[in-house]
């Protein structure tokens with residue numbers, strides 16, 4: 444091995460991150476090696492806290508600070524309880540919150556259905572969503588899964604499950620880039636898609 448093990452270990456660990464190739468991983472590693480101690484120490488502490496300092500909201504499964512049972516949105520009484528926006532990932536909540544145009548609540552599935560990858564309803568927070576609706580008080584559900592094949596498939600599966608429960612179902616309007624990710628949509632596009640949401644028939 445040409446490089447000392449601690450250096451090689453960090454390069455390997457960073458290379459596993461999405462969007463980071465071996466070159467970037469090497470560059471980051473050598474940057475940290477030469478940077479003041481506190482830069483590397485702060486990063487190490489932040490990584491450790493990332494897992495120990497966070498948990499999932501027990502209502503909507505958004506990410507929240509450890510020790511809380513509900514996220515800030517669920518705990519906020521001014522958020523409309525009659526409306527639930529269903530998204531794939533916590534980052535989608537962030538994207539929709541940035542539009543400032545949504546006053547309801549959320550439900551985070553933590554993925555989308557994908558028969559090819561073997562992801563079924565039991566791997567997502569679908570049962571919990573159905574329980575929330577069954578508990579009553581929900582009038583509209585906005586199916587805001589990504590405009591991708593898996594996202595569309597997930598939305599139509601949820602429609603089948605939720606329609607018999609007499610809840611009003613809508614889907615974000617088209618105009619979002621097909622195959623894209625909600626989290627990368629710009630605020631205006633997302634706001635338009637939200638206000639132009641359509642009845643699911």
Ligand SMILES: [Zn+2]
Pocket residue numbers: 500501502503504505513514515516517518
């Ligand atoms: Zn929540």
